[in-house]
Amino acid sequence: MTQSTLDTNSTETLITQGPIWNWIAQLADENWAVAYDVVPKDLSRALLEQVRGFHKEDILLRAGIGRASDLTVDTSVRRDKIRWLGHQDSVQSQYLNIMEGVRQEVNRALFMGLFAYEAHYAVYEKGGFYARHFDAFKGAKNRVLSTVFYLNPDWVEADGGELNIYADTDDVKPLATIPPEAGSLVLFLSEDVPHEVLEARNDRYSIAGWFRVNDRLGAPVLQVVEDGL
Numbered sequence: 573m574t575q576s577t578l579d580t581n582s583t584e585t586l587i588t589q590g591p592i593w594n595w596i597a598q599l600a601d602e603n604w605a606v607a608y609d610v611v612p613k614d615l616s617r618a619l620l621e622q623v624r625g626f627h628k629e630d631i632l633l634r635a636g637i638g639r640a641s642d643l644t645v646d647t648s649v650r651r652d653k654i655r656w657l658g659h660q661d662s663v664q665s666q667y668l669n670i671m672e673g674v675r676q677e678v679n680r681a682l683f684m685g686l687f688a689y690e691a692h693y694a695v696y697e698k699g700g701f702y703a704r705h706f707d708a709f710k711g712a713k714n715r716v717l718s719t720v721f722y723l724n725p726d727w728v729e730a731d732g733g734e735l736n737i738y739a740d741t742d743d744v745k746p747l748a749t750i751p752p753e754a755g756s757l758v759l760f761l762s763e764d765v766p767h768e769v770l771e772a773r774n775d776r777y778s779i780a781g782w783f784r785v786n787d788r789l790g791a792p793v794l795q796v797v798e799d800g801l
C-alpha cells in the first residue's frame with residue numbers, strides 16, 4: 573500500500589487482518605463506519621457517570637457554531653451542551669489514549685496522516701438536535717476524520733436522537749440511521765459526510781471528536797447544508 577489517500581484496493585488486505593479491521597475497511601470503502609469494540613464497557617460507564625455529573629452540576633456550555641473568531645450560538649441549527657476533554661482527568665485521558673490508538677491504526681492502514689485529536693462531551697436534552705451539516709469545509713483540511721462515541725446504555729427507540737448519515741447534501745433518504753447506543757463508535761470523513769442528529773426525546777450523552785492533519789487550534793467548524801435554518 574503506497575497511496576496516501578483512502579485506498580479501496582487495500583480493503584481486501586485489511587479484512588484479512590481480523591475483526592478490528594472491519595470498520596477500517598468500511599471507512600475506506602464508504603467514508604463512514606461504526607465500530608463496537610473500541611472502548612471497554614467499564615470505561616464507557618465511567619464516562620457516562622462523569623458527564624451525567626457535569627450535566628447535573630450544570631457546568632456544560634451551550635455549543636456554538638462557526639469559526640473561532642465568529643463563534644455564535646444558534647439554537648435553530650444546534651441544541652446541545654458540551655465540555656471539552658483533557659488529559660488532566662484520568663477517565664477522559666483513558667478515552668483520549670484509546671483514540672490515540674485509533675489515530676495510529678487509521679494512519680497505518682489508510683495513510684491519512686492524522687495528527688491531532690480534540691473531543692468534547694455532548695448532551696442533547698429533550699428537544700435537542702443538530703441540523704444536517706458537514707464537520708469541515710471542503711478542502712479546508714482542518715478536521716479530517718470525525719468520531720462520535722455514544723454513552724447511552726438503556727437507549728430505546730422512543731428516546732430518539734439517532735444520527736442520520738447521508739450520501740449527498742440534498743438526499744431525502746439517509747444512507748444510515750445510527751441509534752446512539754452505548755458502545756458504538758461512529759467514524760466518518762469530516763469533509764464528505766453530511767449528517768444530522770434527530771430530535772432527542774430523552775437526555776442523550778456522547779463524545780464528539782475530530783482528528784485533524786495539522787495542529788491549528790480552532791473552534792468547531794461547521795457548514796450548514798439546509799437552507800432556512
Ligand SMILES: O=C(O)CCC(=O)C(=O)O
Nearest residue numbers: 702707720735769778780
Ligand atoms: O452526536 C452525534 O451523533 C453527532 C454530533 C455532531 O454531528 C457534531 O457534534 O458535529
Ligand SMILES: [Fe+2]
Nearest residue numbers: 705706707767
Ligand atoms: Fe457533526
